[in-house]
Structures are given as structure tokens and as C-alpha cells.
Amino acid sequence: MIYKKMRLCNIPTFTFYLLKSPLMCIHFLKSKITKEHNRYFEVLNILNTLRIECSNYDTVNEKGKHSLKCLYDYDNKSIYVKLRFLRKVNEEEYEKFRNSVDIHCDYGMSNLTTKKGYFHFVVYMKLEPLYETSIDKYSMAIGTYHKGLLTWNYAEYPHILVLGETGQGKSVFIRYLLKEIFNVGYDVWCIDGKKIDYSKVKSMFKQYCANDSNKSNIILTLEMFKDEMQLRYDSMVQRGIYNYFEDESLEPVFLLIDEYLTIIETADKKEQTVIKKLVSEIIWLGRAAGYFLIVTMQRADAKYIDGAIRDNFACRVVVGKASKESYSMIFDRKLNGFEKGRAWVQINNDLQIISIPFYNDF
Ligand SMILES: Nc1ncnc2c1ncn2[C@@H]1O[C@H](COP(=O)(O)OP(=O)(O)OP(=O)(O)O)[C@@H](O)[C@H]1O
Ligand SMILES: [Mg+2]
Known part of the structure; x- marks a missing residue:
């Protein structure tokens, strides 16, 4: 230099x-x-x-x-x-x-x-986002960084937490991920916290469930997802397989929980406990079974997202500009935000800045 x-x-x-x-x-x-x-x-x-x-x-x-x-x-x-x-x-x-x-x-x-x-x-400097996708059984592109496409190895660093205040680009980011997953035809389940964002592409999901006031549909969907995962895991263990990618025929399965905080906040204590327990169970077994969570929320709230839960999301993204508290809760450090279209990403402990392509086809 x-x-x-x-x-x-x-x-x-x-x-x-x-x-x-x-x-x-x-x-x-x-x-x-x-x-x-x-x-x-x-x-x-x-x-x-x-x-x-x-x-x-x-x-x-x-x-x-x-x-x-x-x-x-x-x-x-x-x-x-x-x-x-x-x-x-x-x-x-x-x-x-x-x-x-x-x-x-x-x-x-x-x-x-x-x-x-x-x-x-x-x-x-601002990076022009690459309008490219890249996905396989282990990893997918999540944006553009200074070396090109940044890929998230979800098989190794499972589950992604996406935080973005209203209008900061969560849905645009999720659309990019969904576009990749839909392209290759892996199963995606969806729990739509806002009941509107993904209703237009309902048919693309293996299961779609809108937020309901008594949370029975949400709980049922989480249980079904967990049961399917458990079934796969039990059969893997029987065959002496301890990771889904050891078996050529097993593909990754994703569950998008959009607006997790809204879902939790509108649930009563009993429902909250059930939902949190199911989410934790999916987190624990998901990595080996190849069942991955994509969770979005508008802000980080210590009441619902404690360090233990947060640490289970090996990939964490904060899109656009968020509050100082959100950055310190999600990344444990002081950071400043960006204009729309950029994000901080931490995969394992590696922090990067990415540009996100603007897809708005659904
Ligand atoms: N990657 C991007 N590139 C360019 N513009 C973007 C990008 N992401 C978001 N925007 C702009 O910001 C607007 C709001 O984005 P988006 O709908 O994704 O926000 P959101 O975080 O989902 O908000 P809400 O919490 O209200 O659902 C978009 O309509 C678009 O104009
Ligand atoms: Mg949105």
C-alpha cells in the first residue's frame, strides 16, 4: 500500500x-x-x-x-x-x-x-450488489461483499437471524434468500408474522401459516416442522448417519419465521413458552438433520431474545440502520448503520458489510 x-x-x-x-x-x-x-x-x-x-x-x-x-x-x-x-x-x-x-x-x-x-x-465504499444467486446443499449467497458474493455456509453455521427496523430492507433481503431456495426447489416452510408479506407466494412454500391470534396454527406448524425433522433424524441415526449431507438424497429444509417478536409479543405466557420451546428444539437438532431457521424481527428485545438464543443463530444480519442497542445485542459491539440496501453480517465471529440486491418480484 x-x-x-x-x-x-x-x-x-x-x-x-x-x-x-x-x-x-x-x-x-x-x-x-x-x-x-x-x-x-x-x-x-x-x-x-x-x-x-x-x-x-x-x-x-x-x-x-x-x-x-x-x-x-x-x-x-x-x-x-x-x-x-x-x-x-x-x-x-x-x-x-x-x-x-x-x-x-x-x-x-x-x-x-x-x-x-x-x-x-x-x-x-458502496458496493454495487451482484444480482446473482448461488446455493447448494451446504451454503447460499447472502449478499455482495468486497470479495464478491458472500456465502453463508449454513451446514456449518446453522440458522440465520435477520434484524431490521421497519422499512430498512428485511423483506428485500428475505426475498433474495427465498429466490435462491425456490430456484433449486428445497422445501421452505413459512410462518408469516404480518399475514401479508408472503401470502402472494403461498403456493411456493411447502407449508404456509399466517399469524393467528390464538397461535394454534403457529404452534401446529412448528410441531409439524419439528416432527418431520425428528423423523428424518431418527432414520438417519438408525442408518448410522449423523449429518444430513452425508446422505446424497437428503436436502436442506428451511423454516422462515417472519416477525418473530410480533408473534411472541402477541402470544400469552403459555403460548410463548410452547413457541420458545419448539424453536429451541428445532435449533438444537436442526443442524444435524438439515432443518434450518430463518428468523426475522424488527428489533432485539432482551426480554425475548436472550444471549443463549441469539448465540444459536450462527449467522446474524442487521439490515440498514438500527438502534445502538440492537447492534450491541446482536453483535456485542458498537456499530453504526447504513442506508437501505446494506447490512452488517456476522457469520460465526466474522463481521462483514454486504450490499443486498433489490429484488421485488413478489
Ligand atoms: N437492498 C435494497 N436495495 C435498494 N432499496 C432497498 C433495499 N432494501 C430495501 N430497500 C428499499 O426500502 C423499502 C423497504 O424495504 P422492506 O420492505 O424490505 O423493509 P422491511 O424491513 O421489510 O420493513 P417492514 O418491517 O415494515 O416490513 C423497499 O421498498 C425499497 O424501496
Ligand atoms: Mg417487511
């Missing part, structure tokens, strides 16, 4: 753009006129934000010496920043700087790391 030094001066944005690179500027102007997405625009935009924050945090002494040294490099996916204050500051000042950049630019950012006396962070 060849780092360049950030110019520390108070100049108008456009002058900065001109100084930065006349070529970049031409690309930038072209993208403004054609309204086309242009990587140069993003680079300039982010670098300008960085420059402004540097000016805000920098001081110049009587000898004209700056108190901040900021270096950057970029490729077509990310901007890499390294930073050192030349005046005495504690680590919090670096965190404050990083957060100021984060607040003023609408991009995903990594956390701070330290290396050789510098504090580093990465700004991730």
Missing part, C-alpha cells in the same frame, strides 16, 4: 477536488451530469470528509507545525486511513475522530486498530 499524505488546509470542497486530481474532477463532473454512479465521486467525497475532519482536529503551532498526521490510500472498494496526533492525546481522541468521520460520511467503517504507532481504520 502506498499511503499519501492528507493535505491539511481549509479550502472549499471544489478547490480540494481540483487540487486532488484534475482527472478525478473530470470524472466527478461527468458523473454529476450523467447522474451515473461513479467511484471517483465516492473517493473524492470521502477524502473531502476526511480532510474537513482533519482540519477540525488539527492545530498549528507558532512554527507552523501541524498537530495531526493523516495518510490514506484507496482501491476501488475501500479507503484506508492511518492517523497520528503529534500532540499528546489519549485513545479516546482517535475514537472521537473516527466517529466524526463516520457521522459525516454515509459509508461503512471499520473499527480502529493500532499498528506501528498509527491508528488505522477503513472506510468501505
